[in-house]
Amino acid sequence: MSDPVNSISEWLRTILSGWGLSEGLITVILAVLGVVILATIVLVVDIMLVWIERKMVARFQDRLGPNRVGPFGIIQPIADVIKLLIKEDILPDGADRFIFNIAPIFALATVLLLWAVVPFAPTIIGADINVAVLYIVAIGSIGTLAIIMAGWASNNKYALLGAFRTVALLIAYEVPMVIALLVPVLLARSMGMQTIVAAQSPWYIFVVPLAALILFVSSIAELGRTPFDISEAESEIVAGFHIEYTGMKFGLFYAGELLHALTVSALIATLFLGGWRGPFVDQVPILGPVYLFIKAFLVYYLIMWVRYSFPRIRIDQMLGFNWKFLTPLALFLLVVVAILDKAMVGVSQVQYVLVMLGANLLIVWGTVIILRTYARVERKRVGEERAVAIAPESDLADLVGQE
Amino acid sequence: MLNDWIFIGVFLILAPIFPAAALLIPRLIAPRKPNPLKTETYECGIETYGETRVQFKAQYYIFALVFLIFDIEVVFLYPWAVAFDQLPMFAVLEGVLFILILVAGLLYTWRKGVLEWA
Numbered sequence: 001m002s003d004p005v006n007s008i009s010e011w012l013r014t015i016l017s018g019w020g021l022s023e024g025l026i027t028v029i030l031a032v033l034g035v036v037i038l039a040t041i042v043l044v045v046d047i048m049l050v051w052i053e054r055k056m057v058a059r060f061q062d063r064l065g066p067n068r069v070g071p072f073g074i075i076q077p078i079a080d081v082i083k084l085l086i087k088e089d090i091l092p093d094g095a096d097r098f099i100f101n102i103a104p105i106f107a108l109a110t111v112l113l114l115w116a117v118v119p120f121a122p123t124i125i126g127a128d129i130n131v132a133v134l135y136i137v138a139i140g141s142i143g144t145l146a147i148i149m150a151g152w153a154s155n156n157k158y159a160l161l162g163a164f165r166t167v168a169l170l171i172a173y174e175v176p177m178v179i180a181l182l183v184p185v186l187l188a189r190s191m192g193m194q195t196i197v198a199a200q201s202p203w204y205i206f207v208v209p210l211a212a213l214i215l216f217v218s219s220i221a222e223l224g225r226t227p228f229d230i231s232e233a234e235s236e237i238v239a240g241f242h243i244e245y246t247g248m249k250f251g252l253f254y255a256g257e258l259l260h261a262l263t264v265s266a267l268i269a270t271l272f273l274g275g276w277r278g279p280f281v282d283q284v285p286i287l288g289p290v291y292l293f294i295k296a297f298l299v300y301y302l303i304m305w306v307r308y309s310f311p312r313i314r315i316d317q318m319l320g321f322n323w324k325f326l327t328p329l330a331l332f333l334l335v336v337v338a339i340l341d342k343a344m345v346g347v348s349q350v351q352y353v354l355v356m357l358g359a360n361l362l363i364v365w366g367t368v369i370i371l372r373t374y375a376r377v378e379r380k381r382v383g384e385e386r387a388v389a390i391a392p393e394s395d396l397a398d399l400v401g402q403e
Numbered sequence: 404m405l406n407d408w409i410f411i412g413v414f415l416i417l418a419p420i421f422p423a424a425a426l427l428i429p430r431l432i433a434p435r436k437p438n439p440l441k442t443e444t445y446e447c448g449i450e451t452y453g454e455t456r457v458q459f460k461a462q463y464y465i466f467a468l469v470f471l472i473f474d475i476e477v478v479f480l481y482p483w484a485v486a487f488d489q490l491p492m493f494a495v496l497e498g499v500l501f502i503l504i505l506v507a508g509l510l511y512t513w514r515k516g517v518l519e520w521a
């Protein structure tokens with residue numbers, strides 16, 4: 001049984017060539033159709049994400065969440081979109097008009113572009129390019145550019161601070177993220193998404209769980225979500241980079257952020273949770289997207305759980321956590337995986353997986369021990385008595401006397 | 404293969420159009436009545452003071468340098484990972500050595516205090 005997407009595309013191809021169009025033109029027309037359909041589906045899912053996110057955060061905080069517009073408030077995001085569309089769009093004084101306007105477009109477009117390489121089923125994928133992982137890294141960092149552009153163009157000091165913080169944050173967490181992405185590439189011997197998914201028996205999360213964890217943490221940082229949301233920390237710099245944005249432009253940033261979270265979840269699901277793999281997917285390819293979205297929403301749920309459970313950490317702690325902990329850990333893991341993989345040529349798959357898993361757990365255990373020692377030292381250092389400047393007592397008495 | 408790149412190319416052209424279309428609709432239906440008070444820079448009600456785009460802490464610059472080194476390193480490692488089957492153990496260890504040299508660099512910057520946020 002063939003999947004519907006490819007049969008429809010073949011059918012269209014026959015019709016178009018019947019009209020006498022050239023082969024190249026047909027390919028372009030089909031690509032345009034594919035892009036429009038893919039982007040539309042993704043954007044519709046994105047609108048629903050607003051509802052999911054609001055409903056979930058409400059549950060985490062013991063509230064009801066949207067429940068007035070439609071059953072369970074499910075039409076709430078549509079109402080939100082209409083509200084955003086008819087809001088006045090304010091261009092602040094001194095803003096760089098051009099960059100101010102294209103920043104939100106960048107923010108959403110780059111996230112949309114990432115979906116080109118997400119495989120939905122054995123035969124359904126936007127573009128099965130052989131450098132897909134590098135493509136993800138490259139396109140993913142353009143999203144950062146959008147935030148910097150927004151912060152710079154707004155002519156607002158809070159926005160600029162948010163943009164600066166984003167730069168420091170994203171250039172830091174890009175490193176462990178890229179190294180963690182390297183591990184599945186190394187195991188599958190390919191950067192193509194379909195090859196990586198096809199190579200996953202068992203799923204890579206059971207082979208290299210630590211790499212999945214590092215990718216998960218650095219992805220949350222890349223998303224700029226709590227506990228790494230210093231770029232829009234409400235209590236410090238109000239809203240950070242999008243403080244001056246109103247109406248639909250703000251809406252695009254919001255939509256882009258939510259969609260980015262789902263995209264990253266889908267990528268983690270593809271790289272570590274087997275993507276479209278599941279029972280009967282070879283016979284019925286259309287089940288692939290179902291499995292992919294179930295897995296992606298599972299990861300998305302975890303991201304939300306982390307977001308609403310942890311407090312924000314300071315920027316120095318965050319950079320320290322990255323450069324002194326996550327990056328060395330990721331590099332160490334990469335070295336161990338590479339050497340073990342080469343040393344185990346010819347062993348059975350069960351042995352291979354068990355040794356890899358054991359090595360991962362061993363690294364985690366060692367890391368926890370090192371962290372515990374460090375925490376003990378740090379507690380001692382913080383607990384020490386330090387010289388504190390206090391106003392002399394007489395001055396205080398004087399002040400009280402004057403009252 | 405070429406078809407896939409055509410898809411990416413078409414996507415690159417079309418992707419900005421979706422958000423741009425979403426920005427065009429408010430142009431047509433949203434009110435547009437700017438006045439000096441409304442377009443003032445919002446800083447929690449306080450009037451903005453001085454130049455906004457000021458020079459900023461150079462600490463970010465040093466972090467960016469460290470990042471650059473590691474990013475380039477990883478770009479070199481991707482081909483190494485893809486061609487892993489063809490590599491003998493010696494070449495793998497060579498790659499590991501390459502990583503270790505960069506780890507040494509990281510330790511050096513750490514000792515130099517570059518990684519401190521102060």
